[in-house]
Amino acid sequence: MFDPHDPLGIDDLLTDEDRAVRDTVRQWAADRVLPHIAQWYESGELPVVRELARELGAIGALGMQLSGYGCAGASAVQYGLACLELEAADSGIRSLVSVQGSLAMYAIHRFGSEEQKQRWLPAMAAGETIGCFGLTEPDHGSDPAGMRTYAKRDAGGDWVLTGRKMWITNGSVAGVAVVWAQTDGGIRGFVVPTDRPGLSAPEIRHKWSLRASVTSELVLDEVRLPADAVLPEATGLRGPLSCLSHARYGIVWGSMGAARTSFETALDYARTREQFGKPIGAFQLTQAKLADMAVELHKGILLAHHLGRRMDAGTLRPEQVSFGKLNNVREAIEICRTARTVLGANGISLEYPVMRHATNLESVLTYEGTVEMHQLVLGKALTGLDAFR
Incomplete structure (x- = not known):
C-alpha cells in the first residue's frame, strides 16, 4: 500500500534499532516540546533549557554519536534520525543538541586530553553540564581565520584569553565553552569553564528566528586559564x-x-x-x-x-x-x-x-x-x- 508519509518506502532502510532510536526521540519531542513550543517561540525564550538538557541526556541524545564517557555510541544514521525528529518539533531544540554533541562534546572527544574528556564528557552526556562553541565573531563569520580573539602565555605558563564571540547557542546557560583563539603558534582551542573571572555571556534578544533557543555573546576579558586548558590535538583551522x-x-x-x-x-x-x-x-x-x-x-x-x-x-x-x-x-x-x-x-x-x-x-x-x-x-x-x- 502506498504511504503518503513514506512514499519511497525509506523506512525499509532502517534496522529495528534505528526505528527504536527514532521513535524514542519522536515520543520525547511530542511529550515535552510540542505542547509548549508555540508559547516558547512567541515569548522568545526557552525557560526550561536545563531541564530539557537533562531529559535529553537521559534518553541518550547528547553526544549520542560518540563512544565512551557515558555517550551512547550510536551510528551516524541513528544520530541523523534523532536530529530529524528534534527539528520536526523545532530547530531550536535540534540546535541545543547539535551544539552540545557535535560541536562542544565532539571537540573535547576528538581533540582533548584524557583528563579533559574525563572531567567534562560524562556530565555533558547526562545533560548536567551544557556546553557551547565559540568560533564566530562580530566581524568574522565565514572567514574564521581572521578571528581577533587572542590567547597569550604569561610568564607562569597560564593562558590569558581576550576577545568576543557572537551568535553562540547555549552561551548564557553553558557550564563550559570550547573557545577558538589566535595564539603565537596559530589557532588553538581552549576548554573554558564559564565561571572563570572575566567571562560573561550576555543573551542576544530581539531575534525573529530560532526564538525558542538560547543565543548569546561570549565576552572574554583577560580570562585566565591553566596551561592544560588547551585542546592538545587541535592546531589551526582544521x-x-x-x-x-x-x-x-x-x-x-x-x-x-x-x-x-x-x-x-x-x-x-x-x-x-x-x-x-x-x-x-x-x-x-x-x-x-x-x-x-x-x-x-x-x-x-x-x-x-x-x-x-x-x-x-x-x-x-x-x-x-x-x-x-x-x-x-x-x-x-x-x-x-x-x-x-x-x-x-x-x-x-x-x-x-x-x-x-x-x-x-x-x-x-x-x-x-x-x-x-x-x-x-x-x-x-x-x-x-x-x-x-
Whole structure:
C-alpha cells in the first residue's frame, strides 16, 4: 500500500534499532516540546533549557554519536534520525543538541586530553553540564581565520584569553565553552569553564528566528586559564572546521524534519479545508504543490541516509556534507514557504507550525556555513579552482 508519509518506502532502510532510536526521540519531542513550543517561540525564550538538557541526556541524545564517557555510541544514521525528529518539533531544540554533541562534546572527544574528556564528557552526556562553541565573531563569520580573539602565555605558563564571540547557542546557560583563539603558534582551542573571572555571556534578544533557543555573546576579558586548558590535538583551522562538518551533517537531517512537519501540516489541511464546495486538496494546483513538496522532501531524506551510511563507513567527505547542507536546507525552506501558501492566511498563525519552521530555517540556512560558502566548497571540488579569495 502506498504511504503518503513514506512514499519511497525509506523506512525499509532502517534496522529495528534505528526505528527504536527514532521513535524514542519522536515520543520525547511530542511529550515535552510540542505542547509548549508555540508559547516558547512567541515569548522568545526557552525557560526550561536545563531541564530539557537533562531529559535529553537521559534518553541518550547528547553526544549520542560518540563512544565512551557515558555517550551512547550510536551510528551516524541513528544520530541523523534523532536530529530529524528534534527539528520536526523545532530547530531550536535540534540546535541545543547539535551544539552540545557535535560541536562542544565532539571537540573535547576528538581533540582533548584524557583528563579533559574525563572531567567534562560524562556530565555533558547526562545533560548536567551544557556546553557551547565559540568560533564566530562580530566581524568574522565565514572567514574564521581572521578571528581577533587572542590567547597569550604569561610568564607562569597560564593562558590569558581576550576577545568576543557572537551568535553562540547555549552561551548564557553553558557550564563550559570550547573557545577558538589566535595564539603565537596559530589557532588553538581552549576548554573554558564559564565561571572563570572575566567571562560573561550576555543573551542576544530581539531575534525573529530560532526564538525558542538560547543565543548569546561570549565576552572574554583577560580570562585566565591553566596551561592544560588547551585542546592538545587541535592546531589551526582544521580543528574547528572538522567540528563544523560534524554539526552540518546533523543539519542535513534536521532540516528535513522541519520540512516534514510543514508538508504534513499542509497535506492534512488540504484534505479538510473546503472551498468552492470541495477540499482544496482536490484541486489540481494544490495537488501539484503537494507532489512537488513530497518529491523534494523525500529526495532530501534519501540524501541524508546516503551521507549517513558514508559517515558510518568512514568515507564521508566534507564536500559531500556541504552538498547535503546546501541542498536540504534550501529545499526545506521552499517546502515551508509552499506549505504556507496551501494554508493561506492560517499559515502565518502560530496555531500552525509552518511559519515558525520557515523563520527558523532562515537561520539554519546561514549558520554552519552560508549558502555562498557551501557553493564555493562545491565549486572548488568540481573545478579544482579556489574562488574563496
